[in-house]
Amino acid sequence: MSEKFDVIVVGAGPSGNAAAYTAAKAGLSVLQIERGEYPGSKNVQGAILYANALEQIIPDFREDAPLERHIIEQRMWVLDDESFVGTHFRSDDYNKPPYNRYTIIRAQFDKWFSSKVKEAGALVICETTVDSLIMDGDQVVGVRCDRQGGEVFADVVILADGVNSTLARKAGFHGEIQAGNVALAVKEILFMPQETIEARFNVKDEEGVVIEMFGKITDGLMGTGFLYTNKDSITLGVGCMLSDFKGNPNRTSPYTMLEKMKAHPSIAPMIAGGEMKEYCAHLIPEGGFHAVPKTFGNGWMIVGDSGGFVNAVHREGSNLAMTTGRLAAETAIAAKAAGKGFKAKQLAGYKAALDESFVMKDLHKYRDMPSVFHDNSQFFTTYPELVNRAARTMLTVDGIDKKTKEKEIFSSFRKSRSLAGLAGDAFKLWRAFR
């Protein structure tokens, strides 16, 4: 027996769930195939949920989705070895519902999202790996699984199989992933009583704080660290480009980097007493605009991490995943309604919708960002040190007049980076952020 569905979705992460939900809700017959033991068992994220992308799919998600805290304060820290310079943005605006973003625990959130997918009418099967796509000439017509009688067919296959996207690579839709295009991130969830979190971070009820960090915590590699407050735990993580880990002369392992970060004098007191509940590691596609492969073809579309849809600059991923998943499903729904088949021509609306959305617009805006930071490690070593030293010089009261201090700061910058270097770095940043 070989069944045929309207849509097969491979993978049950945010993009796959968004696609399966949207398609099933519209009345299409949907089969979702997940490799893990249950939906979410293989999924890793920071995790911040940006409300808007999910709102477009499930408008009343706030009613029953497991959300931790809504973010009312965003901190940006630039760290050297013993200090940090930072900005904090806190606004009571963020305390007015509907809230803009939340911290979530993915194990719980994914379980909820998957239950919505099933309610919408999609069939979800787990512990099943899709080995390859079934082709009829140049048309994708189904998938082949690792189970007996493992062939199943569909008009459209949506590839939501995650960062490695073995399926798309096997089918030749995109090349091998490059170490320079993926970050390796590790994180820990540390249990801490609710009261302790609220006292340490100056929040109450369901309010939360996010700290984004960069500087010397990444050992000179291109990367960032983060700390998120959950209801009764803290998520702490750090990530760097995989190619940098490989080429790093210090041979710092991701785990050591995280341990070092936890011991930083500015971070250690915030997490003191936390009991580790979870340790995860995951790859993040951070190649940006230039690394996005072909997104659709005859009978297939690619969504989420599999398509490299991550905005590394703003630490956004799951919202792009959900949006691409939704747009792919909407394209499939439209193609089904039009009744003219599911060739690339009928699925081209997906790319048009992507280009029209914030997804491709944002990726395009920061298209040169990854390479700027990647080729200029001073942004992660020299500058954080200089900025911290400048702050220390200026704020230490020791009988030296302020004019002399200013001079000292300026000369320390000039000594570390020539005037031309400083100007060049500023220009590079301006170009990349423009």
Next chain:
Amino acid sequence: MHIVVCIKQVPDSAQIRVHPVTNTIMRQGVPAIVNPYDLFALEEALRLKDKFGGKVTMLCMGPPQAEDALKKCISFGADDAVLVTDRSFAGADTLATSYALAAAVRQISKEQKVDIVFTGKQTIDGDTAQVGPGIAKRLGLQLLTYVSRIADLDLENDTITVERRAEGGVQVLKTAVPCLITMLEGTNEMRFAPLENMIHAARYPVRKWNKEAAGIEDVTKIGLKGSPTVVSKVFGPTPRAEKALMQSVDDATPRDVALNVIQKIFTQHPTLERDILAKASV
């Protein structure tokens, strides 16, 4: 032949954390699985079905989400599934649980006579091993616990012969069918479901029975009311002071590795070497 297999949905105990303050189990985000011991019972039932034909009906008492556990069993090849679910079952201990399950088995046998009831040897969350025997007693079935092998099933004469793990050996028991068997772990290996079964299971409409449908008349015997068990105190085990040490060795032969490890142990426990030498000289 009609076989009923009783299962329980349990939190995956390998992933459970104990709340550091209240000592209660933190179930949030912990995946729910089919009690692993029950899967040996299911596989044994499926093997009997493969050999003799018939039907395997799954039975579970639990909250509505326990439906997932039953669907999983359907994917392995069970034919039907009943979830006994009712708010009034909440807080049931083994006495109340076996009462409710026995009633449900009675209802199931009204549809088709039940020949064998299977359960796992125990659950991984309660560890009591009382529910299986409880059902057998209430239904007046022959009870075979800790069964490691079904040697023979004679449907003509309604007899069954099984091997049972006992202290110091294996008992071979022969009794009459219908009976209840609690299956020992490690006795078989669960099959890998074909894709067709996975899709069938995802679609399968699990039957949900409330207490009336399950044929329960006496509400004082179910749920918290029917549970005389009292939890007087919850406490976490004290962490052990001694720690395991990892020792990496590059020695070429097992003998060298062993000598090296023994040497390291003696270095840490000087008295141990002396004691052993003293004993050896006696």
